[in-house]
Amino acid sequence: MSTYRNPVLNADWSDPDVIRVGDDFYLTVSTFTKVPGLPILHSRDLVNWTIIGHGVTSGYDDVRPGCGVWAPSLRHHDGRFWIFWGDPDVGIRWVSAADPRGPWSEPHVVKPGVGLIDPCPLWDDDGQAYLVHGWARSRAGVNNRLTVNRMAPDGSGVLDEGTLVIDADLLPGYRTLEGPKLYKRDGAYWIFAPAGGVEQGWQSVFRAESVFGPYEDRIVLAQGGTDVNGPHQGGWVDTPSGEHWFMHFQDRGPYGRVVHLQPMRWNGGWPVMGADGEPVAEAPVPVPGGEPAAPAASDDFAGPDLGMQWSWQANPDPSWWSVGEGKLRLACVPGPEDLRERPSVLGQRLPGEPCAVTTRLTLEGEGRAGLAVVGDTAAYVGLERAGDETVLVCGDMDPVSVQGPVTVGARIGDGALVTFFADTGDGPCQVGAPFQATQGRWVGAVLGLFAAGDGAGQAIFEAFTVDIER
Incomplete structure (x- = not known):
């Protein structure tokens, strides 16, 4: 029997939600202000995943850390895929599509308001529809509580002011209850919701005979004696054979929120996750026989489009880039000097294990360009040109005059310590001082290309x- 090891998605796939449609599994995650956002991942076994599309293709015109697309819910109803998410500065929005690869509809606001986050819809057996969501203290002034609205079955809007169904301020030891997912099983309503914060929290479930409560609660997944801190916030899914599984994240700082897969069973009317409520390191593959796969990282720039692993830090201008015939061309456009604030940084997720990253870079005309690692701090190796001289630069190193293309790269070691290197024709050599990547x-931090x-x-x-070191 084949087994898998956690995490099954070892990079920043934040706040995952997962569903099954027939024999296929689909997953989406938070993307904040990255464009495109809401990546759609596909799997046949819950272990091997590929990116097949994106739910949104535009966002903000400038970089706004912590804004935009917060924790989404993915559902399939009435022959369509639906993604609901909370934009804490706008309200609860959704997009839908007949095909998960797209095209997706334009975002629709189903419940406007500031501080509304982490929504999840439920279409009930009797045709009624409901929407649960949490609250962001940074905008609404309150959190640690969950609200349920009646919703129009077509998602056009909510039908009431909402009912506070869980006030976790009244539950001993609870703080930061958020990320609810609403389900119905055997006539009972279930809210799966994490609490305690992303670094040290846990996963709870709440059960009631009415969608409006009263709910009783139980903690079903916690770190316990494992090294998986804060295991929570994800989705429950079953397999065609009737087994149950739970996908959740673990916060790993500069690597972001990596995704784990836990076996789940029912005992005494309550779910039991992992190994009696603690995360497992490995388990049998849920659906045997799948082909090994992982979200793309390397890119040969064959075109005509960018690989689906790439995203911009804000809305891109088509004049910024072109791709094809093995080359990505980035225009040296104006913008903030600070890479953390520059919309035109093209990035992808930092792998959650040691790796080496390389690309061949040519700079034509004046400007600067390079390979960067960007989080709360940023650093890069690259080329600068002013007048007739092109120089290799990296941090505080003395610039080195170069001619023609240069291979630049980075090795990301344990703990996300970055060592930049360059090859000007005599083999790769370390350049600059080591850099500690930060979330x-x-x-998590991203690998970025910029000009x-x-x-x-x-x-x-x-x-x-991108070469992963196994």
Whole structure:
């Protein structure tokens, strides 16, 4: 019998939700202000995943850390896929599609308001529809509570003011109750919701005979004696054979929120996750026979589009880039000097295990460009050109004059310590001082490519390669 090891998605796939439609599993995650957002992942066994599309293709025009697309819920109803999420500055929104690969509808606001987050719909057996959500203290002034609304079955809007169904301030030891997922099983209503914060929290479930409560609670997954801190916030899914599983995240700082898969069974009317409520390191693959797969990381830039692993830090302008024939061309466009604030940084998730990243870089005309690691702090290795001289730069190192293309790269070691290197023709050599990658605002660090300047120059990247060290 084949087994898997956790995490099954070892990178920043934050706040995952998962469903099964027939023999296929689909998953989506938070993306905040990254564009495109709401990636759609597909699997046949809950272990091997690939990216097949995105639910949203636009966002903010500037970088706004911690804003945008918060924890989503993915559902399939009436022949369509639905993704609900909370934008804490706008309200609860959704998109839908007949095909998870798209096209997806334009976002629709089902419940406007500030501080409304982490929504999840439920279409009941009698045709009624409901919506549960949490609250963000940073906007609403309150949190640690869950509200349920009646919702129009077509998702056009909510039908009442909402009912406070769980006030966790009244539950001993509870804090930061959020991320609810609403289900119905055997006539009972279930809210799966994490509490305690992302770094040290746990997963609870709540059960009631009415969707409006009263609910009784139980903690069903916690770190216990394992090294999996804060195991919580995810989705419950079953397999075609009738087994039950729970996917959740673990916060790993600069690596972001990596995704674990826990076996789940029912005992005495309550779910039991992992090994008697503690995360497992490995287990049998839920659906045997699947082909090994993982979200793309390397990119040969064959075109005509960017690989689905890439996203911009805010809305992109089509003039920023072109791709094809093995080359990504980035225009050296104006923007903030600080890479953390620059919309035109093209990034992808930092792998959750040691790896080496390389790309071949040519700088034509004036400007600067390079390979960066961006979180709450940022650093890069790259090229700068002013006048007739092109130089290799990295942190505080003395610039080195170069001619022609240069291979630049980074090795990300244990603890996300980054060592940059470059090859100007004599083999790869370390450049600059080691850099400690850091998490961003509720996200892990990203590997980024950028080009900056007054628009006169362009950077050409070839063969972006990510080699995982097993």
